[in-house]
Amino acid sequence: MSDDSVVPVLIVGAGPAGLVVALTLRKNGIPVRIIEKTPRVQVGQRGAGIMPRSQEVFNLLGVLDDIHAKAMPIVPMRMYKSPEGIEPLLTFQLDPAVAPTPSRPYNNTSMLGQNHTEEILRTHLERHGCHVELGTTLYSFQPTDDHVLAHVLREKGDGETVETIKCRWLIGTDGARGVVRKQLGLAFDGETLKATHHLVIGDVQIKGLDKKHWHYWGDMSTILVMLRPTEDDDIYFLSVGGHVDHAKIVAERAGLERVLKVGTGRMDIVLGKIRYVTEYRPHVRMAETFRKGRVFVAGDAAHIHSPFGGQGLNSSVQDAVNLGWKLSLVEKGVAAPSLLDSYSEERIPVITEMLKKSTELFDNAMQAKSDGTNSEKAWYRGGELHMFGVNCRWSSIVVDERTPKEKTPVDPYGVESCSYTNAVRAGDRAPDAPGLVVLDSAEDTGMPQGTTSTSLFNIFGPSYHTALIFSDGTDSDKAKQIVSQLRAYPPELVRKVLVYHDPDGTPPVVTLGGADMSVVDRYGHAHGSYQVRWNEFVAIVVRPDGGIGGIIRSTEGLKRYFDGIFSAT
Numbered sequence: 383m384s385d386d387s388v389v390p391v392l393i394v395g396a397g398p399a400g401l402v403v404a405l406t407l408r409k410n411g412i413p414v415r416i417i418e419k420t421p422r423v424q425v426g427q428r429g430a431g432i433m434p435r436s437q438e439v440f441n442l443l444g445v446l447d448d449i450h451a452k453a454m455p456i457v458p459m460r461m462y463k464s465p466e467g468i469e470p471l472l473t474f475q476l477d478p479a480v481a482p483t484p485s486r487p488y489n490n491t492s493m494l495g496q497n498h499t500e501e502i503l504r505t506h507l508e509r510h511g512c513h514v515e516l517g518t519t520l521y522s523f524q525p526t527d528d529h530v531l532a533h534v535l536r537e538k539g540d541g542e543t544v545e546t547i548k549c550r551w552l553i554g555t556d557g558a559r560g561v562v563r564k565q566l567g568l569a570f571d572g573e574t575l576k577a578t579h580h581l582v583i584g585d586v587q588i589k590g591l592d593k594k595h596w597h598y599w600g601d602m603s604t605i606l607v608m609l610r611p612t613e614d615d616d617i618y619f620l621s622v623g624g625h626v627d628h629a630k631i632v633a634e635r636a637g638l639e640r641v642l643k644v645g646t647g648r649m650d651i652v653l654g655k656i657r658y659v660t661e662y663r664p665h666v667r668m669a670e671t672f673r674k675g676r677v678f679v680a681g682d683a684a685h686i687h688s689p690f691g692g693q694g695l696n697s698s699v700q701d702a703v704n705l706g707w708k709l710s711l712v713e714k715g716v717a718a719p720s721l722l723d724s725y726s727e728e729r730i731p732v733i734t735e736m737l738k739k740s741t742e743l744f745d746n747a748m749q750a751k752s753d754g755t756n757s758e759k760a761w762y763r764g765g766e767l768h769m770f771g772v773n774c775r776w777s778s779i780v781v782d783e784r785t786p787k788e789k790t791p792v793d794p795y796g797v798e799s800c801s802y803t804n805a806v807r808a809g810d811r812a813p814d815a816p817g818l819v820v821l822d823s824a825e826d827t828g829m830p831q832g833t834t835s836t837s838l839f840n841i842f843g844p845s846y847h848t849a850l851i852f853s854d855g856t857d858s859d860k861a862k863q864i865v866s867q868l869r870a871y872p873p874e875l876v877r878k879v880l881v882y883h884d885p886d887g888t889p890p891v892v893t894l895g896g897a898d899m900s901v902v903d904r905y906g907h908a909h910g911s912y913q914v915r916w917n918e919f920v921a922i923v924v925r926p927d928g929g930i931g932g933i934i935r936s937t938e939g940l941k942r943y944f945d946g947i948f949s950a951t
């Protein structure tokens with residue numbers, strides 16, 4: 383087992399997907415190496431919008447505060463009348479205002495340049511003793527039954543050195559053009575959109591515009607120009623589309639200056655420094671599977687889609703945590719490698735649906751006219767796009783003893799289930815609940831009992847399952863059986879939390895009785911979020927990726943769930 387020359391996991395590509403999977407594995411104590419072909423970290427906005435569901439993952443990984451400290455909220459979009467381009471025609475929110483709720487504390491899409499997000503992730507990774515190896519390119523690999531040999535080229539001074547890395551698992555987060563998917567020979571079916579659908583994007587310095595709006599002129603049947611303010615002073619994220627000469631705009635400053643003048647009609651907008659501009663060719667493609675033996679693909683390496691859907695980084699982050707916790711359990715020796723098949727099984731239906739949605743959004747963007755027709759519809763980014771409804775109810779590893787399980791994916795994006803009225807089921811996102819008074823905790827909180835208040839999102843973590851045992855203390859026999867069954871599993875891998883209700887304000891007299899923590903659901907948010915009635919016994923098993931793995935009523939159900947996870951013999 384402990385062959386020092388073998389790296390448990392080699393991650394190829396340090397974009398958002400690679401960094402998130404690396405951090406998830408490190409938080410589980412798994413040694414990883416992460417290589418990145420570019421010699422310097424990349425600059426620029428690229429995918430900047432961080433959806434609420436991605437924020438939840440960042441919270442789970444402990445990086446959200448740093449992200450929020452730098453991010454800005456999404457600003458309203460302002461369209462201007464053509465051809466003068468000065469008078470506002472329409473101003474609207476992309477993301478309609480919704481108040482935070484106890485079960486969904488993050489209500490806004492945060493905007494932060496991808497390079498900032500990546501820097502924050504790298505800093506956290508470094509705290510776990512893992513440094514991105516820059517200037518290191520994977521060029522080929524050979525999988526065998528018990529390991530993978532990865533051949534990499536490392537830039538060193540003026541020359542290059544060759545290294546062969548022996549790893550047990552290899553994860554290709556090497557982007558759309560990555561070598562990992564190609565060398566695995568995975569089909570990557572779909573389409574590349576035609577040139578009239580290409581965009582020029584970039585980070586440019588602009589003078590003469592306010593930073594309170596995302597400025598927008600024209601349409602795709604003529605020339606479309608969009609300028610979104612960023613967290614960096616007078617830097618705007620530029621998108622240009624429609625009938626333009628993409629190559630010329632990228633190649634010559636004069637080309638960009640001209641398209642800005644013609645596209646906006648404005649003479650007072652001054653182009654300053656150009657940080658970078660590049661042509662963006664939208665594709666809609668997905669790999670046939672995300673795993674082949676000891677090799678995986680995640681993020682853009684596994685699926686790409688039009689930028690108008692803007693679900694890129696968001697989906698990559700979800701892939702990464704889904705894979706990260708499963709691989710950790712396999713490396714810890716408690717789960718069988720077959721658990722890893724559930725990664726493709728759970729993500730492919732979601733991604734299939736996401737590609738449809740992105741294409742729909744792209745088509746809507748094509749329909750938006752410069753006179754304002756269809757514009758709000760085209761740029762609407764609320765509702766299911768927040769990904770609260772994304773689920774894996776059909777997954778072979780989830781167990782639901784409350785609602786019959788889906789045999790095949792019915793609504794992977796949860797268009798229906800993202801409404802509050804729908805049943806919470808195994809495979810759904812695990813909601814938050816604040817206002818939990820800590821009665822008793824195996825960890826010393828440093829506060830007198832009954833005075834600290836916490837939330838479920840503070841209790842969940844990426845290196846263990848959390849079992850929430852709803853019990854009012856009267857029907858405690860079942861709860862006791864469940865706790866005793868849970869004690870059969872490694873304590874560091876399953877956190878046991880008793881959730882009591884508090885009908886008359888007097889906390890029940892309880893002892894931990896083998897649980898790690900007892901809380902009183904003072905305001906009923908936990909019962910509400912998980913649709914548990916007072917006096918009802920239910921155990922909810924929350925996975926390390928913040929999804930509900932099990933809704934359990936019996937010890938048999940509990941055993942069935944954990945037999946599926948801790949499947950190593």
Ligand SMILES: Cc1cc2nc3c(=O)[nH]c(=O)nc-3n(C[C@H](O)[C@H](O)[C@H](O)COP(=O)(O)OP(=O)(O)OC[C@H]3O[C@@H](n4cnc5c(N)ncnc54)[C@H](O)[C@@H]3O)c2cc1C
Pocket residue numbers: 394395396397398399400417418419420428429430496518519520521555556557558559560561583660662680681682683689691692693694695698
């Ligand atoms: C130029 C550009 C503009 C974009 N603009 C937008 C946008 O406006 N809106 C939007 O929503 N999304 C945009 N995206 C998409 C968004 O950036 C991606 O969805 C997101 O980055 C996906 O993350 P990832 O980690 O899967 O891939 P990436 O971020 O692409 O990361 C892959 C990494 O792997 C590295 N790599 C590749 N091959 C190797 C190798 N052989 N060895 C070692 N390292 C390797 C690459 O250098 C790269 O750093 C853009 C992408 C690009 C490239």
Ligand SMILES: *[C@@H]1O[C@H](CO)[C@@H](O)[C@H](O)[C@H]1NC(C)=O
Pocket residue numbers: 424425426427495497498501585614617657
């Ligand atoms: C991100 O890129 C921008 C250029 O677009 C640059 O100004 C900024 O310093 C970069 N920030 C980080 C943290 O890399």
Ligand SMILES: *[C@@H]1O[C@H](CO)[C@@H](O)[C@H](O)[C@H]1NC(C)=O
Pocket residue numbers: 428429430431432433491691692693694695696763767
């Ligand atoms: C994440 O989703 C939001 C909302 O759809 C979008 O605005 C943003 O661009 C997405 N981010 C990425 C990087 O795709």
Ligand SMILES: *[C@@H]1O[C@H](CO)[C@@H](O)[C@H](O)[C@H]1NC(C)=O
Pocket residue numbers: 477478479480481482489490491
């Ligand atoms: C999020 O909630 C805060 C506080 O209620 C509110 O000020 C803000 O406008 C909301 N944002 C969105 C996008 O709904």
Ligand SMILES: *[C@@H]1O[C@H](CO)[C@@H](O)[C@H](O)[C@H]1NC(C)=O
Pocket residue numbers: 450451453454455482487488489490491492493
């Ligand atoms: C909205 O987003 C900003 C930054 O993106 C963040 O600082 C703020 O806390 C968010 N508001 C809420 C209510 O979540």
